[in-house]
Amino acid sequence: MKKFTCIECGRGAEELYRDFGGGNLKISHCDHCEQVVDKYVEFDPVLVLLDALLHKPQAYRHILLNSGIQFHWRLAVICLLCDAYIKWAHLKSADTTDTQHHMGFYALEWDFYIMFLLATTELAVFLGCCMLLLQFSRKALLSPSVRFSSVVRALLLSSFGKLLVIPAVIWGETNSTVYLGLTQLFVFTCNSLAMRVTLDSRQDVSCGLVALCLLVQYLTSLSLHKLLHIPT
Structure with a gap:
């Protein structure tokens, strides 16, 4: 079972980004739809909340499936x-x-x-x-x-x-x-x-x-x- 979910197509993904060390990160792309797995990892939380208020499924997938929020x-x-x-x-x-x-x-x-x-x-x-x-x-x-x-x-x-x-x-x-x-x-x-x-x-x-x-x-x-x- 894959740990993360692509916010665009809903398929499983192995990682959200890859850390090459020294602060160098590369955002991962989905193997199925070839879109960025989760663009919200780079977004300010306020922008994520605004998209959630607008009922965007991508924002909900980020919050519920990828963010690990536990409050x-x-x-x-x-x-x-x-x-x-x-x-x-x-x-x-x-x-x-x-x-x-x-x-x-x-x-x-x-x-x-x-x-x-x-x-x-x-x-x-x-x-x-x-x-x-x-x-x-x-x-x-x-x-x-x-x-x-x-x-x-x-x-x-x-x-x-x-x-x-x-x-x-x-x-x-x-x-x-x-x-x-x-x-x-x-x-x-x-x-x-x-x-x-x-x-x-x-x-x-x-x-x-x-x-x-x-x-x-x-x-x-x-x-x-x-x-x-x-x-x-």
Whole structure:
């Protein structure tokens, strides 16, 4: 099994570049498409992020298959905090009780911690559903070279769009249905592209997989809201 992946054609590659010593490097070319295996090894991370925002598969292949980035769990915690804040803000907007909003009050606001647990449960259901679907259709969707840990990593890293909640907080748009809907749509498209790249599958297959997992997550969320008597 080859260690790297050509970002242009998706085929395996032995190396991204060759080091001749003394700071002399030569970028490797793919044996199949004859393009540069990974042009992003020379790019600034900001440019890579911009291409990821533009949904370029090459950028996703670099990030998910060639870069070796391992901070996905830390990113997941930050995204969970963003999710919890939006849920908490929605809950507070439905509460007519006038309270003083300051940092000490936020720290003692137990509802926020409940929302964090709810967001964590929803993420666990989403990932668990994806793993079950891949397990049941392992021969059709999951090649022997793809591990479940790689799929989880891809889904967590491609959920970076949830950080768009931060400007929503700054602009006071935490209750904007349009803004939050567009954010969720962006995360959906990012997750779908990440699955397409990781599984090397068709776009409709990856979109269907993510959509089904999100549906299960949504139904679970509704059930938990009713169980805990939380306004939806």
